[in-house]
Every structure is written in structure tokens, then in C-alpha cells.
Amino acid sequence: MKSVNDAQYADALLNIRSYFSNSETSIHKARNEIKIYKYKEDEFVIKSFKIANLLNKFIYTYLKSSKAERSYANSIRIADFVPKPIGYIEFKKHGLLHDSYFVSEKFNFDITIREVLHKSDFPDRENIFAEFANFTFLLHENNILHLDYSPGNILIKESDGRYIFKIVDINRMIFKNLSLDERLKNFCMLWAKDEDMKIIAGYYAELMSTDKEYCINKAIYYSRRNKKFKNIKKRIRGKPVNV
Ligand SMILES: Nc1ncnc2c1ncn2[C@@H]1O[C@H](COP(=O)(O)OP(=O)(O)O)[C@@H](O)[C@H]1O
Numbered sequence: 712m713k714s715v716n717d718a719q720y721a722d723a724l725l726n727i728r729s730y731f732s733n734s735e736t737s738i739h740k741a742r743n744e745i746k747i748y749k750y751k752e753d754e755f756v757i758k759s760f761k762i763a764n765l766l767n768k769f770i771y772t773y774l775k776s777s778k779a780e781r782s783y784a785n786s787i788r789i790a791d792f793v794p795k796p797i798g799y800i801e802f803k804k805h806g807l808l809h810d811s812y813f814v815s816e817k818f819n820f821d822i823t824i825r826e827v828l829h830k831s832d833f834p835d836r837e838n839i840f841a842e843f844a845n846f847t848f849l850l851h852e853n854n855i856l857h858l859d860y861s862p863g864n865i866l867i868k869e870s871d872g873r874y875i876f877k878i879v880d881i882n883r884m885i886f887k888n889l890s891l892d893e894r895l896k897n898f899c900m901l902w903a904k905d906e907d908m909k910i911i912a913g914y915y916a917e918l919m920s921t922d923k924e925y926c927i928n929k930a931i932y933y934s935r936r937n938k939k940f941k942n943i944k945k946r947i948r949g950k951p952v953n954v
């Protein structure tokens with residue numbers, strides 16, 4: 712077992728496994744599961760990562776750091792852009808990594824960018840897109856490339872007419888100086904309609920003080936390419952396609 716955390720939460724972290732299996736506060740279950748943890752006055756989010764196959768157990772034990780550890784390390788590195796990290800803990804079984812948990816403060820967001828993208832009459836939509844372009848620009852200026860920059864990972868809280876953005880699902884990131892094309896490509900997982908991408912990329916171009924037409928065309932190109940690629944994969948798996 713390996714644990715790294717804010718000292719005041721050490722006990723809570725050590726009991727996380729039993730808490731997690733007994734708790735019925737699940738808010739999300741996909742490949743990993745997310746539960747809310749109430750501790751004294753505060754609320755935290757626990758993300759549990761399980762490793763199903765033996766090969767990956769070897770890889771994560773001997774070659775790669777766990778997703779929980781990477782989530783924590785990345786959060787510490789980009790603190791302004793994420794819910795506050797609390798700690799992570801890893802458990803082994805028969806000498807191999809079996810499950811790991813990453814804990815962060817619960818961010819009381821109002822919406823994700825998904826709702827704004829999906830509803831063409833969403834209140835203050837254009838403004839939210841402008842602030843979203845600004846937030847993404849700040850990430851990029853800080854050499855942060857989120858490799859899963861998809862709508863459910865972009866949380867938004869309204870505060871006095873402004874919007875506070877935080878990103879989650881941060882175990883896969885690259886830190887490097889980004890070219891203009893790498894920046895524009897980063898918008899491609901939003902599944903934005905062309906006309907929405909035009910607005911977002913337009914604001915982004917202004918922030919970069921660069922050619923608007925070029926940015927819009929490139930962002931739409933990458934977005935369409937991503938949709939096409941994902942839809943091919945869906946068709947192969949017999950799943951319904953998106954447009
Ligand atoms: N710190 C947090 N505060 C509030 N909600 C969170 C937090 N972390 C995750 N969530 C919620 O859980 C959802 C899934 O989290 P995520 O880390 O993206 O898991 P997954 O890998 O399954 O996509 C998010 O879309 C968000 O609604």
C-alpha cells in the first residue's frame with residue numbers, strides 16, 4: 712500500500728476501501744467509479760481506478776505510475792485549473808497493483824460545457840464560449856495539454872456573472888510548449904457543431920492575436936476528423952453514431 716496525502720486526512724484515506732464499497736453516494740460509473748465522501752463539514756470526490764487484466768496489473772506495478780498517482784501529481788502541478796487535490800492511495804494484491812483511489816475536493820459546479828454545447832438557446836451561451844476559449848488559452852499558455860478534453864471533463868460554476876472553469880479526469884496530460892495547431896486540435900473532442908466551433912475558435916484566435924479564418928478552419932477540420940474517426944469505431948462496434 713502506498714499513500715500520499717494531506718496529513719489531516721490520513722485516517723480517512725486509510726479507510727477508503729471499506730468506505731467506498733459501503734457508500735451509496737455514487738455519482739458516476741463508467742470504466743471508473745466516482746463517489747462523494749462527506750468528512751466533517753466538507754465534501755470530497757473519490758475516484759476509484761480498478762485494474763482488470765493481469766498484463767495491466769504488471770504494467771502499473773512495474774512500469775507506469777498508477778492513474779490515481781498521476782491524477783494527484785498532475786493536480787498539484789496545475790492547481791489553479793482543477794478541484795483541490797487531497798491525496799491518493801494504492802492497494803496491492805499478490806504483489807501487484809489492484810486498485811487505486813484519487814481524492815479531490817468536490818467542486819460545486821452548475822453545468823458542464825456539454826449542456827451549453829447541446830442547447831442552442833442556453834442562457835448567455837456566447838459569453839460562456841468566450842470565457843471557455845479564455846480558460847483553454849490559459850491552459851495552453853501554461854503548457855498544459857489535457858488529452859481527454861471532452862465535455863464531461865469541463866466543469867463550470869457561475870459566480871457573479873462570471874464563469875469559473877475546472878477540469879477533471881486529469882490522469883492523461885502532456886506538459887509542453889504548444890504549437891498553434893496542437894492548441895486548435897485540443898478542441899476536437901468537444902463534438903461541437905461547426906457553427907459553435909466557429910465561435911470558440913474565433914475567440915481563441917483573438918486571444919492568440921492570429922488569423923481568425925485559419926484558426927476556425929483548422930479547429931473545424933480537426934473536429935470533423937475526430938467525429939469521423941470515432942463514428943467509424945462506433946459502426947464497427949454496432950453502436951449508434953453521433954453527428
Ligand atoms: N472534484 C470533483 N468535483 C465535482 N464533481 C466531480 C469531481 N470530479 C469528478 N466529478 C464528476 O464526476 C464526473 C466524472 O469524473 P471523471 O473524472 O471525468 O470520470 P470518468 O473517468 O469516468 O470520466 C465528472 O463529469 C463530474 O460530474
Ligand SMILES: [Mg+2]
Nearest residue numbers: 863864879880
Ligand atoms: Mg471524464
